[in-house]
Amino acid sequence: xxxxxxxxxxxxxxxxxxxxxxxxxxxxxxxxxxxxxxxxxxxxxxxxxxxxxxxxxxxxxxxxxxxxxxxxxxxxxxxxxxxxxxxxxxxxxxxxxxxxxxxxxxxxxxxxxxxxxxxxxxxxxxxxxx
Amino acid sequence: xxxxxxxxxxxxxxxxxxxxxxxxxxxxxxxxxxxxxxxxxxxxxxxxxxxxxxxxxxxxxxxxxxxxxxxxxxxxxxxxxxxxxxxxxxxxxxxxxxxxxxxxxxxxxxxxxxxxxxxxxxxxxxxxxxxxxxxxxxxxxxxxxxxxxxxxxxxxxxxxxxxxxxxxxxxxxxxxxxxxxxxxxxxxxxxxxxxxxxxxxxxxxxxxxxxxxxxxxxxxxxxxxxxxxxxxxxxxxxxxxxxxxxxxxxxxxxxxxxxxxxxxxxxxxxxxxxxxxxxxxxxxxxxxxxxxxxxxxxxxxxxxxxxxxxxxxxxxxxxxxxxxxxxxxxxxxxxxxxxxxxxxx
Numbered sequence: 071x072x073x074x075x076x077x078x079x080x081x082x083x084x085x086x087x088x089x090x091x092x093x094x095x096x097x098x099x100x101x102x103x104x105x106x107x108x109x110x111x112x113x114x115x116x117x118x119x120x121x122x123x124x125x126x127x128x129x130x131x132x133x134x135x136x137x138x139x140x141x142x143x144x145x146x147x148x149x150x151x152x153x154x155x156x157x158x159x160x161x162x163x164x165x166x167x168x169x170x171x172x173x174x175x176x177x178x179x180x181x182x183x184x185x186x187x188x189x190x191x192x193x194x195x196x197x198x199x200x
Numbered sequence: 201x202x203x204x205x206x207x208x209x210x211x212x213x214x215x216x217x218x219x220x221x222x223x224x225x226x227x228x229x230x231x232x233x234x235x236x237x238x239x240x241x242x243x244x245x246x247x248x249x250x251x252x253x254x255x256x257x258x259x260x261x262x263x264x265x266x267x268x269x270x271x272x273x274x275x276x277x278x279x280x281x282x283x284x285x286x287x288x289x290x291x292x293x294x295x296x297x298x299x300x301x302x303x304x305x306x307x308x309x310x311x312x313x314x315x316x317x318x319x320x321x322x323x324x325x326x327x328x329x330x331x332x333x334x335x336x337x338x339x340x341x342x343x344x345x346x347x348x349x350x351x352x353x354x355x356x357x358x359x360x361x362x363x364x365x366x367x368x369x370x371x372x373x374x375x376x377x378x379x380x381x382x383x384x385x386x387x388x389x390x391x392x393x394x395x396x397x398x399x400x401x402x403x404x405x406x407x408x409x410x411x412x413x414x415x416x417x418x419x420x421x422x423x424x425x426x427x428x429x430x431x432x433x434x435x436x437x438x439x440x441x442x443x444x445x446x447x448x449x450x451x452x453x454x455x456x457x458x459x460x461x462x463x464x465x466x467x468x469x470x471x472x473x474x475x476x477x478x479x480x481x482x483x484x485x486x487x488x489x490x491x492x493x494x495x496x497x498x499x500x501x502x503x504x505x506x507x508x509x510x511x512x513x514x515x516x517x518x519x520x521x522x523x524x525x526x527x528x529x530x531x532x533x534x535x536x537x538x539x540x541x542x543x544x545x
Contacts, residue, residue: 082213086320089217094297098289118278131350146364153371160378198515
């Protein structure tokens with residue numbers, strides 16, 4: 071290999087993935103078909119109502135939710151992408167003769183992101199139910 | 201010539217795919233054993249017997265449960281979104297199966313040459329496994345949102361807040377391990393721990409990774425999405441018959457694969473001293489057996505923790521991940537960089 075990406079090799083390692091993917095897609099519907107044949111059925115109107123601890127469901131469950139969840143989601147997008155940038159750097163950290171420069175560059179990057187993290191903490195964006 | 205043929209057979213992608221299907225079957229069996237194991241161990245911890253009636257020590261209980269799940273009526277509620285409701289289990293199963301493809305299940309060592317038991321090997325398998333594991337969050341949200349049930353939606357939102365919080369420290373710990381091994385290939389990572397396990401080199405990383413993984417798998421104390429005492433069954437309240445079965449199995453397969461990930465990244469994988477593996481018979485059996493034993497021990501730990509720690513409140517959970525685990529993971533990353541610059545590994 072030695073750094074050059076061999077396309078045929080990559081295809082080889084993803085063909086098993088494709089095979090499993092097809093099986094994973096087909097298996098649940100097939101099982102549900104078998105269950106349709108095996109299981110008893112009886113129609114009753116009350117059976118198809120949404121479960122709400124015995125009473126009839128009040129209103130819709132898909133309501134507007136607390137904004138906290140979205141703040142965490144935004145923070146997640148920021149930090150997860152930061153981690154993604156670390157991955158390629160991690161593989162060339164040692165043994166390519168650029169240890170020191172790579173480290174300094176990545177420390178600058180992490181410092182910038184940490185600055186954002188401190189800002190989030192100070193702004194209390196990561197505080198549940200202010 | 202003959203060795204060439206063996207290599208051609210081992211690296212034939214189609215045959216490897218079929219081998220992957222065999223592994224899939226094996227993991228399904230393993231999940232059944234894991235369910236039985238968990239019920240028995242939980243019973244022991246609570247000083248009761250657990251399943252005893254069906255088969256010796258309740259070993260056939262799972263077969264009985266499977267028959268029950270297969271013969272239950274499949275109910276789709278009137279208010280549910282049918283398309284999402286039906287397709288969500290496919291996504292959940294796809295997530296765990298695609299994780300499983302790249303996962304090595306041990307190795308066979310013949311004459312010092314090791315053959316890894318895995319459906320496929322890739323350059324980036326750790327990243328791939330993490331990505332596939334993250335898909336399950338979408339599956340869980342689809343299950344809950346399509347069911348249009350208040351308990352489910354509450355569970356799914358909690359699950360979402362928890363899982364995205366723990367993805368980040370998990371990722372940073374994986375990066376720290378990848379730096380030490382110099383590769384994102386999980387086989388190389390496992391083999392890089394030949395003299396020294398990474399748990400010794402970066403104990404902090406191992407602890408953070410373990411906690412984040414428990415949260416990612418939704419094990420108690422981090423099962424806010426299910427919390428059966430307050431939310432009935434949380435996100436899968438509306439699921440019946442085998443649809444429920446699939447969600448349930450996906451969780452247990454995730455438990456097995458997560459335990460394997462802990463062993464592969466921090467506890468040395470299948471590495472054994474060379475004088476043991478040079479003997480042909482031992483080289484074939486021991487590495488895999490040793491690896492699976494360690495996986496079982498990690499699983500035992502995870503199950504035992506379930507009965508030792510009460511469930512966290514959701515605000516405690518997100519605080520733990522964002523305010524404690526994330527700085528600790530970054531600290532561990534700094535520690536690994538420092539060790540690297542000092543030339544320790």
